[in-house]
Amino acid sequence: xxxxxxxxxxxxxxxxxxxxxxxxxxxxxxxxxxxxxxxxxxxxxxxxxxxxxxxxxxxxxxxxxxxxxxxxxxxxxxxxxxxxxxxxxxxxxxxxxxxxxxxxxxxxxxxxxxxxxxxxxxxxxxxxxxxxxxxxxxxxxxxxxxxxxxxxxxxxxxxxxxxxxxxxxxxxxxxxxxxxxxxxxxxxxxxxxxxxxxxxxxxxxxxxxxxxxxxxxxxxxxxxxxxxxxxxxxxxxxxxxxxxxxxxxxxxxxxxxxxxxxxxxxxxxxxxxxxxxxxxxxxxxxxxxxxxxxxxxxxxxxxxxxxxxxxxxxxxxxxxxxx
Amino acid sequence: xxxxxxxxxxxxxxxxxxxxxxxxxxxxxxxxxxxxxxxxxxxxxxxxxxxxxxxxxxxxxxxxxxxxxxxxxxxxxxxxxxxxxxxxxxxxxxxxxxxxxxxxxxxxxxxxxxxxxxxxxxxxxxxxxxxxxxxxxxxxxxxxxxxxxxxxxxxxxxxxxxxxxxxxxxxxxxxxxxxxxxxxxxxxxxxxxxxxxxxxxxxxxxxxxxxxxxxxxxxxxxxxxxxxxxxxxxxxxxxxxxxxxxxxxxxxxxxxxxxxxxxxxxxxxxxxxxxxxxxxxxxxxxxxxxxxxxxxxxxxxxxxxxxxxxxxxxxxxxxxxxx
Numbered sequence: 001x002x003x004x005x006x007x008x009x010x011x012x013x014x015x016x017x018x019x020x021x022x023x024x025x026x027x028x029x030x031x032x033x034x035x036x037x038x039x040x041x042x043x044x045x046x047x048x049x050x051x052x053x054x055x056x057x058x059x060x061x062x063x064x065x066x067x068x069x070x071x072x073x074x075x076x077x078x079x080x081x082x083x084x085x086x087x088x089x090x091x092x093x094x095x096x097x098x099x100x101x102x103x104x105x106x107x108x109x110x111x112x113x114x115x116x117x118x119x120x121x122x123x124x125x126x127x128x129x130x131x132x133x134x135x136x137x138x139x140x141x142x143x144x145x146x147x148x149x150x151x152x153x154x155x156x157x158x159x160x161x162x163x164x165x166x167x168x169x170x171x172x173x174x175x176x177x178x179x180x181x182x183x184x185x186x187x188x189x190x191x192x193x194x195x196x197x198x199x200x201x202x203x204x205x206x207x208x209x210x211x212x213x214x215x216x217x218x219x220x221x222x223x224x225x226x227x228x229x230x231x232x233x234x235x236x237x238x239x240x241x242x243x244x245x246x247x248x249x250x251x252x253x254x255x256x257x258x259x260x261x262x263x264x265x266x267x268x269x270x271x272x273x274x275x276x277x278x279x280x281x282x283x284x285x286x287x288x289x290x291x292x293x294x295x296x297x298x299x300x301x302x303x304x305x306x307x308x309x310x311x312x313x314x315x316x317x318x319x320x321x322x323x
Numbered sequence: 324x325x326x327x328x329x330x331x332x333x334x335x336x337x338x339x340x341x342x343x344x345x346x347x348x349x350x351x352x353x354x355x356x357x358x359x360x361x362x363x364x365x366x367x368x369x370x371x372x373x374x375x376x377x378x379x380x381x382x383x384x385x386x387x388x389x390x391x392x393x394x395x396x397x398x399x400x401x402x403x404x405x406x407x408x409x410x411x412x413x414x415x416x417x418x419x420x421x422x423x424x425x426x427x428x429x430x431x432x433x434x435x436x437x438x439x440x441x442x443x444x445x446x447x448x449x450x451x452x453x454x455x456x457x458x459x460x461x462x463x464x465x466x467x468x469x470x471x472x473x474x475x476x477x478x479x480x481x482x483x484x485x486x487x488x489x490x491x492x493x494x495x496x497x498x499x500x501x502x503x504x505x506x507x508x509x510x511x512x513x514x515x516x517x518x519x520x521x522x523x524x525x526x527x528x529x530x531x532x533x534x535x536x537x538x539x540x541x542x543x544x545x546x547x548x549x550x551x552x553x554x555x556x557x558x559x560x561x562x563x564x565x566x567x568x569x570x571x572x573x574x575x576x577x578x579x580x581x582x583x584x585x586x587x588x589x590x591x592x593x594x595x596x597x598x599x600x601x602x603x604x605x606x607x608x609x610x611x612x613x614x615x616x617x618x619x620x621x622x623x624x625x626x627x628x629x630x631x632x633x634x635x636x637x638x639x640x641x642x643x644x645x646x
Binding site: 027028031032033034035036037038039041042043044045046047048049051052053054055075076077079080082086088089090092120121122123125126127128130132134135136137139143145146147210211212227 | 350351354355356357358359360361362364365366367368369370371372374375376377378398399400402403405409411412413415443444445446448449450451453455457458459460462466468469470533534535550
């Protein structure tokens, strides 16, 4: 059942869309009962939902919500090595707020444009603030699966993990940070994640298995290991990439480790590859202009072992989600 | 950011799915970052969201919510003449409720199975109860568009409108009805709509324009007229189909008219065709084993005129949504 508000919101979306690039494979976009697409080969489809009070705080800048609701789906397609193309957006709002919709769509569109993603349909309705996005894209000839890892594989991480968790601590007021540039950087990592779409596409056919880091490095590593038949991993803690901003936010190594290993919302790619393919992996990362780090290797026995310069470490007692 | 609850819910969904028919075009279903589909030709994609307290009352049988959340999307694809194939489901719940998920999926699956729809992915998260469904299907060679109607077209309706509104009045306690069978029938029309998928497919290439009736007959007729360049319509009120259950619920003609014209949630198809194609339309309806009624015709001038045996009627003063 559509709402009175729906038509006003759809018009706002349509105005936004006039700037979207025309795609000859989009036969019918917003405005009918369904969109019509001409797709070639294999399609990759992902759906993710963000709820106010769960995935973002009440009062978050609507432009950031718009950005992030698309970014989390782009990250899913990045983890498959797919090329994103079309999005459908469901936007629930407690009441008609044209200003919210305009700002939301501005944030959305700035990310959509840079990835060539066209909004082709959706639903706007009354309800608690919630955003559900379905993203469709072209699959790579050899998509990256969670389940394709093998014992002995190298384990890699793009960018670095833990900065979004530091941003969340800042947002919550749990952390004070005098350096304004560092504050801005860490909050931006939380609010405006940069999905690793180019890297995912470059890795398809080269890497073996991949997942995006949304729940935290250890949690998502465990998902990959489980999907690959119950493998294990050794993680070299000293190799985990750190930034100067993360150092400023947490002089304590224990705090940094916790953010790096258990913090969510980083939307980096965690992937595996055969040791024989190290040069090809480095070349793919260079093509995608994305920093990557080898952080460990996969083992035939299940479980994740944390090593510091080769010495087994105990995981911290608290702060581990999903364990 | 996924929730602790997510994995339990996904496992419940996966158990449900083991009974789903295998589809050789589903290369990868639930469990990775995205699903992978092999699609042929043109794809039709629709997304609809149902929110508790807006689209259904708190306390609604979860099996009915599961059914209806799929049905409203099937109805969108029916209105395009498309063949539904794959669905993605986003389910937000305030807390982990395995019983809710099991019942929801039972209702969902009973409808999905009868339409050959496979659940291939989605998201489960914490939040106010909300369901967002994306449905993908195969487009007909000549899809039914809202925008293709022409002046002079006949106007048709499948089944009948107004019963879901009567069911809503019963559910709200605004209506008493002694006849238990009629009560059950009307509530079922509200809770378990039967999307007109077979009819839509049979009409593709024969009818000109179509829309599904979710907001109410007049409101959706207006959407079709607007999309077709600002046409108008004459509606022959005496031809509007009525059922014995609707008569029992509303002995008053005025009440029945209001439900028929302005009640939502019927998920019938409203469509137009050239008068020369009356036999082909009747044959399509017979093929789909779906009753249809010719209820008016389209005019070059905008606006909807209500006629009772050829005499123009005033629309009722109240109860008209979207006008």
